[in-house]
Amino acid sequence: MRAAAIEAATELFGTAGYRGATFKDVAAKLGMTAAGLTYYFPDKDALLAAVLQERDRPALVAETAIPPSPSRADITDHVMRILAENIEHPGLAExxxxxxxxxxxxxxPAHEHFRDRYRKARELLTDAFEVAIARGEIRPSIPPRxxxxxxxxxLDGVxxxxxLDPQEVDMQATVHTFVSDLLAPPESP
Amino acid sequence: MRAAAIEAATELFGTAGYRGATFKDVAAKLGMTAAGLTYYFPDKDALLAAVLQERDRPALVAETAIPPSPSRADITDHVMRILAENIEHPGLAExxxxxxxxxxxxxxPAHEHFRDRYRKARELLTDAFEVAIARGEIRPSIPPRxxxxxxxxxLDGVxxxxxLDPQEVDMQATVHTFVSDLLAPPESP
Structure with a gap:
């Protein structure tokens, strides 16, 4: 039931937002009363924390990790795996x-979570770009950070x-071009 | 009073979202009842429409327009003007x-509005890049679209x-680097 509640909250927070969805909405989606749901989660903030934790499962992160000394192709693969997952689960992307x-x-309530998540992601990618630049795989003229x-x-903006417009925007081709073409060093073919 | 209501709704939709803010919240911010506010706006959707229309004022668009045959510097200036406005009005950016x-x-209720706004922005920028590429101002290897x-x-992702983290992220320097350095043609200094 805990897993089902997290799934229901994930879907509702994705469509209506954390602010737009109520604790009662999540309970109703599970066919139970708000009082019944409090047996598993005391309130909407606890549901939000569980949803965010589920999204950051170590297994998920490991699957899409960048290798220690990445080539441009490694970084591209990493990014394309993230996109493939988002395309498979558009609800999670939303x-x-x-x-x-x-x-x-x-x-x-998720302000610190997202601020820290982006700080960590910038750090990981800065390190990856630093090594990739040293390997001659990424254009050196721009600071890795x-x-x-x-x-x-x-990733977020595309x-x-x-x-908003899945028929008109080819997310994968656009992002692929950014990493494998725009970020290529000038001397590369 | 109409302008004040649009301003109050702009602020509340920015902090709480359209879904998180109620019609009554907007009225309360103006020191009036919901019934009183209906004299100016029948419902929350009408407030949203007015807020979106206000954001797209022709004067605002004209001020930041790209000239017909833009150089890379013209495109950079256009983008930096948008950012300067967002930094001056972080509430509107939010x-x-x-x-x-x-x-x-x-x-x-704003789905079509944003879908069409992005379509139009992509068209305008595609045309600008097409001309700038022909002028040798933008790298030619990537399709303008x-x-x-x-x-x-x-712009959106940075x-x-x-x-989320204004102390850590230098939005202006990052976006400037994208347009004036990453998009520069290979032969440029």
Whole structure:
């Protein structure tokens, strides 16, 4: 039941947002009363914490990890795996899109979660770009931290356009071009 | 009073989202009852429409328009003007961030608005990049439409990171690097 509640909350937070969905909505989706749901989760914040934790499962992160000394192809593969997962689970992509946007308010219960998640992602990607630049795989003229911020920005921003207009926006081709072409060093073919 | 109501709704939709803010919340912010506010706006959807219309004022668009045959510097200036406006009005940046994310749901009242707005922005930027590529100002290896999608993605995605963590993310420097360095043709200095 705990897993079913997390699934129901994931779906509702993705479509209606954390703020738009009520604790009672999640209970109703499970065919139970709000009082019944409190047996598993005391309140909506506890549901949100469980949803976010589920999204960050170590197994999920490990599957899509960048190898220690990445080539440009390794970074591209990493990014394309993330996109493939989002295309397979558009509900989770929408959840991320809506919750991260809501969480820009300092008072949102997931504000620290998203702020820290992006800090960590920028760090990991900065390290990966640093090594890839040293290997001659990524253009050296731009600081690795800037590249990390841009790549995360491209992922979120192109995904937003894709979620709004999946027929018109080829998310995979667009992001692939960014990593494998725009980030290639000048001398590469 | 109409303008004040639009301003109050803009602020509330930006912090709480369209779904998280109620018609009554907007009225309360104006020190009036919901019944009183219906004299100006029949419901929350009408408020949303007015807020979106206000954001797309022709004057605002004209001020930041790209000249007909743009250089890379013209495109950079255009983008930096948008960012400067967002930095001056972080509440409007947050409004865009939250509403566009909510609007990824096909049932959201602003879904068509944002889908069409991005279509139009991609078209305008595709045309600008096409001309700039022909002028030798932008790298020619990437289709202009892909560049347009990427630039809009960078703007939204880097802005999300900046809204979450303004001390850590230098939005202006990051976006500037994208346009003036990453998009420069290979032979440029």
């Amino acid at each position: 959840l991320h899109c809506v919750l991260s946007a809501e969480a820009t308010s300092a008072e949102h 800037t590249l990390a911020t841009l790549l995360l920005g491209v 995904q937003l356009q894709w979620l | 409004l865009h961030c939250v509403l566009s994310a909510e609007a990824t749901s096909a049932e959201h 892909t560049l347009a999608t990427l630039l809009l993605g960078v 802005q999300l990171q900046w809204l």
